[in-house]
Amino acid sequence: MGISEMLQKIKDEDIEYVDIRFTDPRGRLQHVTVMSDQVDEGFIEDGFMFDGSSIAGWKSIDQSDMKLMMDTDSAYVDPFYAEKTLAVHCTVCEPDTLERYDRDPRGTAQNAEAYLKSTGIGDVAYMGPEAEFFLFDDVRFSVEINKVSFQVDANDASWNSDTEYEMGNMGHRPGLKGGYFPVNPVDDGQDIRSEMLSTMKRIGMKVDKHHHEVASCQHELGLIFGSLTKQADELQKFKYIIQNVAHAYGKSATFMPKPISGDNGSGMHVNMSIWKDGKPIFAGDKYADLSDEALFFIGGILKHAKALNAFTNPTTNSYKRLIPGFEAPVLRAYSARNRSGCVRIPWSESPKAKRVEARFPDPAANPYLCFAALLMAGIDGIKNKIHPGEAMDKDLYDLPPEELADIPTMCSSLREAMEELEKDMDFLTAGDVFTKDQIKGYMDLKWEEIYAYEQTPHPIEYKMYYGC
Numbered sequence: 001m002g003i004s005e006m007l008q009k010i011k012d013e014d015i016e017y018v019d020i021r022f023t024d025p026r027g028r029l030q031h032v033t034v035m036s037d038q039v040d041e042g043f044i045e046d047g048f049m050f051d052g053s054s055i056a057g058w059k060s061i062d063q064s065d066m067k068l069m070m071d072t073d074s075a076y077v078d079p080f081y082a083e084k085t086l087a088v089h090c091t092v093c094e095p096d097t098l099e100r101y102d103r104d105p106r107g108t109a110q111n112a113e114a115y116l117k118s119t120g121i122g123d124v125a126y127m128g129p130e131a132e133f134f135l136f137d138d139v140r141f142s143v144e145i146n147k148v149s150f151q152v153d154a155n156d157a158s159w160n161s162d163t164e165y166e167m168g169n170m171g172h173r174p175g176l177k178g179g180y181f182p183v184n185p186v187d188d189g190q191d192i193r194s195e196m197l198s199t200m201k202r203i204g205m206k207v208d209k210h211h212h213e214v215a216s217c218q219h220e221l222g223l224i225f226g227s228l229t230k231q232a233d234e235l236q237k238f239k240y241i242i243q244n245v246a247h248a249y250g251k252s253a254t255f256m257p258k259p260i261s262g263d264n265g266s267g268m269h270v271n272m273s274i275w276k277d278g279k280p281i282f283a284g285d286k287y288a289d290l291s292d293e294a295l296f297f298i299g300g301i302l303k304h305a306k307a308l309n310a311f312t313n314p315t316t317n318s319y320k321r322l323i324p325g326f327e328a329p330v331l332r333a334y335s336a337r338n339r340s341g342c343v344r345i346p347w348s349e350s351p352k353a354k355r356v357e358a359r360f361p362d363p364a365a366n367p368y369l370c371f372a373a374l375l376m377a378g379i380d381g382i383k384n385k386i387h388p389g390e391a392m393d394k395d396l397y398d399l400p401p402e403e404l405a406d407i408p409t410m411c412s413s414l415r416e417a418m419e420e421l422e423k424d425m426d427f428l429t430a431g432d433v434f435t436k437d438q439i440k441g442y443m444d445l446k447w448e449e450i451y452a453y454e455q456t457p458h459p460i461e462y463k464m465y466y467g468c
Contacts, residue, residue, distance in 0.1 A: 003044050006072040010036050010086060017085040019078060020048055020068050021236075022092055023105050025057040025442055026314075027366030029236055032068075033085065044070055047093065057445045058103055066101060067093045074233050076203040080244045089233050102435040103442075105368035109229040112372035115431035121274060121293070121382055122281055127371045128225030128271035128355070129235055131363035133242060134217045134259050135189065139252045148459060152259060154251075156188045158216040173216075176263055180214045187212040189219055196245045197221055203241075205234055215263040225271060228375060232367035239363075255363035257313070258320035265321030265328065268363040270312075270374060271346065272297075273355040283351030287391055288336035290345060290354065298343050298356055299388040300381020301374065302332050302408075304427055305342065305360070306420035309411040311373040312361035314446065316414045316453040321362060323412075324397065329359040332408040333392040340396035342410060343388075360410055369442075373428060380427040415450050418443055 001009070009015065018039050021031045032050065052059035052066035059066060074089035092104035100107030117123050141150035153160070156173045163169060172185040184190050193210040200207045206224035213220050223238055225231065239255060246253035258265035273282050274293070284291025301308070313322060322328050334343035344357040356378075361370055380386070396407070411417040421443065428434040 001072050001075055003041055003072055006044070006075050006086075006088075007039070007041065009075070010039065013077070014084060015077070015086045016083045017081070019081075019085050019087040020070060020090055021087055022068055022090045023236060023366065023368060024055050025103060025105060025366065025369075025445055027105070027364070027369070029240060030055065031087075036086070044072065047095075047098075048090075049095065052092070052101075057441045058101075065095050067095045067098070069093050069098070071233075074230075076237070079199050079203055079241070080248075089236070102432075103438045105366050106229065106232070108434055108438070109232050109368040109372045111431070111433040112375050113228050115433050116274070116375065116379060118431060119379060119383065121379060122276040124275050125228045125371075125375050126225045126271075126273045126275065126355075127228050127231040127374075129223060129231065129268050129361075129363075129367065129371075130220060130271075131223070131235065131238065131255065131268040132213050132218055132220045132266035133253050133255050133363060134215070134266065135192070135219060135246055136217060136252050136254070136259075137250070139254075143456065148456060154217045156217060158263075174212070176216070177214055179212045179216060179218060181211060192245065192249050192251070193219055193221060195249075196242050199241050199245060200238065203237070205237060213264070213266075215260070215265070217260075218264065218266065225273075228371050229368070232371055235367040257315065257318045257362040257364055259317075261320075266363055267321065267328075267359065268361045268365060268370075269344075270358045270361050270371070271355045272358065272374060272378065274378075280352055280354055282356065283354040288345040289351075290356075292385075293382050294345075294354070294356060295388055296381040296385050297378035298334050298381065299386030300377045300379065300384075300427070301343055301356070301358060302334065302388050303381065303386055304377040304424060305332050305408075306411050306417065307424040307428075308373055308377055309360070309417035310414075310421040310443075310446070311369045312358070312365050313411070313417065314366065314414070315362075315364045316449060318362050318364060319411065319413050322360065322410055330410050331392075331396050331404075332410060333396060334388055335391045335393050338393060338395075341392055372433060376428050376430065376433055380430070414446060415454075418446055418450065 015036045017033050018036050019031050019033045021029055047067035047069045051064050053061040053064035068090040070088045070090050075086055078085045078087045091106050092101040116125055136152045136154045138153040158176050197207050197210050208224055209222035243253045282294035322330050329342040333341035335341050336345040337347050342360045346357055
């Protein structure tokens with residue numbers, strides 16, 4: 001959709017408002033809404049000024065003026081607003097030069113796509129994320145000087161098997177780690193997931209399936225792959241729709257990786273492939289019918305995995321998921337079909353479907369930074385011919401200790417991820433895709449989170465230590 005087509009859509013469909021959206025460094029959507037009669041060709045071409053100092057991790061107040069440049073191709077009618085509103089994703093630019101702001105996540109994703117083309121390796125990178133989430137009926141938490149607590153509840157949760165309800169307890173609910181693929185009435189999320197998926201389809205998103213996931217209250221919807229920046233846009237819409245449909249049902253959706261203890265956490269497996277001149281470059285005659293380029297791509301992912309954790313697993317909560325025993329990919333190994341390593345090669349008959357799946361990312365990640373970082377690690381692997389070593393075609397969850405000791409691991413905390421990023425960032429700054437200033441600003445935000453987490457007493461510490 002070009003400028004003229006967008007303006008015609010506003011006219012033909014009686015659009016009242018245009019919602020200008022962008023993504024902050026932590027991955028959260030921000031927006032400002034303007035009357036549609038203010039939006040003409042000049043408005044779109046000139047961009048919309050806003051205060052960049054009010055976004056955490058961006059400009060200082062003396063350099064606060066910034067511009068939002070609309071990507072008209074991303075426009076869609078918002079399905080939730082009472083007044084008809086056209087939503088448009090934006091790239092953040094410097095007002096005087098119109099160059100992309102180096103701390104804008106969407107601009108970084110666009111830089112990564114441009115860098116791929118400049119290397120001659122390929123001309124398009126496809127990303128296929130699989131973001132899991134939880135649905136709860138009641139969510140309460142408190143962080144005060146004298147109180148730190150949280151409590152979540154849901155009617156279909158495994159822990160409510162003996163709860164007394166006024167209308168009786170029907171008893172049909174998944175057990176612990178028992179939520180994968182049962183039909184209703186055990187799976188009571190069918191209708192809400194269907195509405196989420198249908199809403200996505202109505203606004204033009206490419207979706208295909210939905211199901212209950214392993215943990216209590218955990219779900220997944222299928223988002224069909226797309227090119228890097230556009231797919232990051234789609235994932236932002238994906239989260240937005242899930243959270244708002246859930247809200248309309250009186251429920252709360254969260255993409256927090258590990259909201260409950262003792263059951264599986266939410267991952268975001270990312271399927272990746274590179275194409276050149278309309279042909280897949282990952283298909284070949286090596287292991288699992290991969291090409292040398294695909295193996296080198298995996299080698300780059302494995303080499304830089306701990307630095308990647310800073311973007312693929314960007315919260316302190318992420319590392320409560322990346323622990324053994326909950327189908328979590330904590331080991332830096334790869335294999336065909338095997339889901340226990342951090343990189344998997346999904347089985348496929350067609351060369352066009354040949355892809356590499358990173359299993360360690362989680363849905364708290366900023367999709368623009370996550371996808372860009374994964375691509376940059378893979379490109380570094382291809383450029384430097386980093387071979388991933390031998391594949392691990394065995395259940396890594398059940399290895400004897402002597403074998404396990406030889407396999408490198410992912411980071412075990414956000415602190416470790418930040419320390420690894422500090423040591424290993426050159427692959428990200430190649431071609432100025434990420435800048436050191438951007439990475440520093442991002443790390444500053446994450447260190448704030450780390451210090452807040454590490455310096456706050458935890459309820460379990462009272463259980464373990466209060467009597468000492």
